[in-house]
Amino acid sequence: MRRRPLTWLVPVLATAAAVTVTAVAVPQGDGREPDGRSVPAAHGERPAGKGKPDARDVVLAVHGGAGTALDRDKTTPEREKAYRDGLGKALRAGQKVLDKGGSSVDAVQAAVVELEDDPLFNAGKGAVFTADAGHELDASIMRGADLKAGAVAGVKSLRNPIAGARTVMDESPHVLLAGEGADDFGARHGLKTVTQDYYWTQARWDALMAAKAAARRGGGSKGGDRGADSPAALADAQSKGTVGAVAVDKRRDLAAATSTGGMTNKLPGRVGDSPLIGSGTYAKNSTVAASATGAGEVFIRGAATSTISNLVEFKGADVASAAYEVIVKRLPKLGGDGGVIALAPNGEFDAPHSSPGMLHGYLTKSGKVVTKIFPDETPPNT
DSSP states (O other): OOOOOOTTOOOBOOOOOOOOOOOOOOOOOSSSOTTSOOEEOOTTOSOTTOOOOSBSSEEEEEEEEEESOOOTTTSOHHHHHHHHHHHHHHHHHHHHHHHTTOOHHHHHHHHHHHHHTOTTSSSGGGOOOBTTSOOOEEEEEEETTTOOEEEEEEESSBSOHHHHHHHHHHHSSOSEEEHHHHHHHHHHTTOOBOOGGGGOOHHHHHHHHHHHHHHHHTOOSOOTTOOTTSHHHHHHHTTTOOEEEEEEOTTOOEEEEEEEOOOTTBOTTOOOSTTSBTTTEEEETTTEEEEEEEOHHHHHHTTHHHHHHHHHHHHOOOHHHHHHIIIIIIGGGGTOOEEEEEEOTTSOEEOOBSSSEEEEEEEETTOOEEEEOSTTTSOOOO
16 A cells, blocks of 8 residues: 655644635725734623624624634633634635625635735644644635535645635535645646645644544643643634634625635545534525534434525524524534524524534624633633
């Protein structure tokens, strides 16, 4: 059996995080600092345990992953700024598209590309390592107007997997391409390609080494003498992370997109919910645009995002109640936690999560940008 070359291996910096985006064309307005930076959410803005909207008149939203929450007392100002800047940059990228009258599909793709290029998030540059010290990335995108979708799974050389998913949707009769075929398809259509060492970051490498050490001891995911607030520990805790996007444009067309590096120390060939339409990503103009992050196998078994849409369409639930039902009530019974960002055509937005934390942010019609990274800003639903 041919062995994969390991000469490219080097430690990896990263922090598994997922990101999802929801968008509508929006002018700049109140809610930003004078220099354009995003505004942190007010403490305790949403009470835990409620199936109520987080915000209304939202035009674009992103999430950077579910998992162990950032600790306000242990997070340095520099790290807090890095996360807020990362979420804010993605929101602004999507907003630029919408302000020019662009489509929601273009907006969510632009937002996710920014997240894929940021090593803090578990997608693209910040992807986690597989058990054999490689990188296999997944992504999907969906348009709510006609239910067209595209996805890639297990790609190893596309710089931006979300661009690969978009190309599958636009340039092929298929929905999902995997592995070498997906990489080759993207390259033939002019997408940027990289070698595996591009995805390498020190924090991701340290998280892999810790996971392997823990496995040898038969213990949990924390290993060595890492502090709970170290980059490696944070990378490991967020290893369920995903990035994605959902959006509604001036034509009231919804779109959703999701991208991930998967789980730290996952078996080669493992595919989670992120590239699966109806599990990690879903968009339908009459119901919802949703992107999920969390325990992928559970989100697949629970058909998470399509179930939210079905509850809206067939039960008459509002988006917040439907998302709460799926994420907080149903999926934990299957043995996993996580979160979702969900946007209704009328701008009603919710981001329920059963995990301790979920990094996310949103943009309103007035131009207000809000980012949430600490538990007191976004308490878990119960």
